[in-house]
Amino acid sequence: MNDSLDAPLQRLRGLGDHLQIELFAQRDDLLPFPLAGNKVRKLRAEFSSLHEVPDVVVTNGAVNSNHCRTVALMAAERGIAAHLVLHGSPQDESTGSPALRLLNELGARTSVVTPDAIASKIAAVRAGALAAGLRAHVIPGGCHSPAGANAYQEAGLAVFERLRPEFVFVACGTGATHGGLAAASALVSPSPAVIGVSVARSAERGIPQVEQAAAWAGADGIDIEFDDSFRAGGYGHTDPRTDAAVALGWSHGFPLDATYTAKAFAALIDYARRGVLTGRRVLFWHTGGLWNHLDRLQTPQPENEGD
Ligand SMILES: *Cc1c(COP(=O)(O)O)cnc(C)c1O
Numbered sequence: 001m002n003d004s005l006d007a008p009l010q011r012l013r014g015l016g017d018h019l020q021i022e023l024f025a026q027r028d029d030l031l032p033f034p035l036a037g038n039k040v041r042k043l044r045a046e047f048s049s050l051h052e053v054p055d056v057v058v059t060n061g062a063v064n065s066n067h068c069r070t071v072a073l074m075a076a077e078r079g080i081a082a083h084l085v086l087h088g089s090p091q092d093e094s095t096g097s098p099a100l101r102l103l104n105e106l107g108a109r110t111s112v113v114t115p116d117a118i119a120s121k122i123a124a125v126r127a128g129a130l131a132a133g134l135r136a137h138v139i140p141g142g143c144h145s146p147a148g149a150n151a152y153q154e155a156g157l158a159v160f161e162r163l164r165p166e167f168v169f170v171a172c173g174t175g176a177t178h179g180g181l182a183a184a185s186a187l188v189s190p191s192p193a194v195i196g197v198s199v200a201r202s203a204e205r206g207i208p209q210v211e212q213a214a215a216w217a218g219a220d221g222i223d224i225e226f227d228d229s230f231r232a233g234g235y236g237h238t239d240p241r242t243d244a245a246v247a248l249g250w251s252h253g254f255p256l257d258a259t260y261t262a263k264a265f266a267a268l269i270d271y272a273r274r275g276v277l278t279g280r281r282v283l284f285w286h287t288g289g290l291w292n293h294l295d296r297l298q299t300p301q302p303e304n305e306g307d
Contacts, residue, residue, distance in 0.1 A: 005041055007031045009159060012284075014252045019272040022281045026159050029255065029288045037288015038177045039070035041155055042148030046139055047074060049147040055134035056081040058125050060118050060141045063088045063110075064099040064295065066288060067142050072108040082108040083129075085121045089114075099295075144174035144209065146216040152180025153217035156194075156285075157187055165192045165283035167271075171264040172196035172226065175206060177287060179213020179224075186219045192283070195271075197264040198228040200235035230263045230270075241266040246293070257289030258296055 008027045016023030033040045057075055061068040063086045075082035084103060089112070096104075103110055113121050122138060129136035139145070160168075168185070172178040178196030185191045198206050203226050210224045232239035238258045245266040249256035256262040268284060271277050 005031055005044060005155070007036070009163060012252070012254060015248070015254060016282075018248075018252070019269065019277070021272050021277045021279070023284065024163060024165065024282070025254070025284045025286050026155075027286050028155075029261075029286045029290060033070075034073055035066070035069060035288075035291055037066050037070070037290075038152075039066050039143060039288070041151040042143040042145070042176060043067075043070050043074055043139070045147040045151035046143055046145055047078065050137060052135060053078070054080060054137040056083055056129050056136045057139055058083045058085070058122055058129070058136055059139040059143075060085040060087065060122060062086065063097060063103075063112065064291075065142075066291065068103065068108075069099070069291070071139060072103050072106040075108065076106045082106075083125050084108050084110045085118055085125065086110055086112045087115050087118060088112045099291075142174035142176070144176045144213065148176040149180040149183070149213040149216040150218075152177050153183040153219075154180075156181040156184030159283070160184055160188045160192055163283060164188075164281065166190075166280045167277055167282045168192050168194045168285060169264050169268045169282070170194065170196055170285040171260040171287050171289075172198050172206065172210065173200060173260070174213075175209035176213045177285075178226075179210045179215075180217045181285065182210065182222060182224055183214045183217035183219035186222050193225055195225045195227055195267065197230050197267040198226060199260050199263050200231060201228065202231075203228045227267055230267045232263065235259070238262075241270070245269055255290055255293065257293035259292040260287055260289040 007030050010025050012023045012025055028038050029036055031040045059071050068084045072082050126136045170178055182194045185194045207224050207226050232242050242258050242262050245262040246256050246258050256265050
């Protein structure tokens with residue numbers, strides 16, 4: 001079985017000229033998979049790491065999470081049942097948001113619970129499966145797992161050896177992607193600076209998670225470059241820099257979303273404008289988020305968001 005996954009590595013001439021840098025993008029938003037993004041690499045590796053094929057996979061995330069959508073897609077592809085414990089309000093269940101309807105179309109079972117009930121619900125689903133004689137596998141939320149981090153260590157190493165970037169920017173949520181790429185950077189010389197741009201967490205909360213992921217990927221105790229100054233007030237919030245990044249990207253035909261990729265790209269724009277990247281070879285690791293952008297285009301936006 002060939003488990004390697006290929007996505008295009010592209011030179012972005014227009015955007016690079018605009019920012020006066022030599023700009024490349026690793027397009028994991030274009031992996032050969034529906035609604036591609038970094039969850040595809042992480043979850044492919046997670047499924048491949050299992051010694052026996054489970055009857056049911058159980059995981060948790062937001063109703064609209066790329067993680068849960070990708071789990072549902074991969075489980076459906078493999079003929080495995082998926083039971084998703086979704087964080088949301090009972091309203092999500094009754095109104096049937098597009099995200100929830102897609103999960104149901106994919107045949108996933110869904111339980112929408114309040115955040116305090118997630119762990120007990122997962123335990124109950126798992127116990128129910130085992131009692132019915134089924135093999136159940138629980139995937140951590142966001143696929144923050146050793147397999148996920150290692151998938152990014154491998155992908156990062158291949159791309160860094162080929163391109164030899166000096167700076168790498170990536171959106172950082174749970175930290176498995178950033179941790180894997182940071183572990184890869186430690187294996188090439190000279191090492192690129194891998195800057196994880198937080199989409200939600202403060203450095204205090206985020207760095208330990210990235211360090212854990214890097215350690216899973218074989219790099220214990222390396223320096224983590226984590227920038228939490230583009231969070232715009234937290235997950236799903238935006239500020240004018242986020243919006244400007246979305247606008248600049250799309251105006252050059254480069255898709256960015258306000259929840260993830262535009263926060264990382266806003267950091268890249270800021271570093272470029274401050275002269276830190278002038279004339280340097282910069283790699284933007286694109287992690288997906290097209291659904292998030294389309295979702296946002298369909299949602300009326302309040303005038304002043306974030307803080
Ligand atoms: C989940 C996600 C991230 C964050 O990845 P982590 O490995 O959890 O840090 C970044 N971008 C997109 C589009 C995502 O869906």
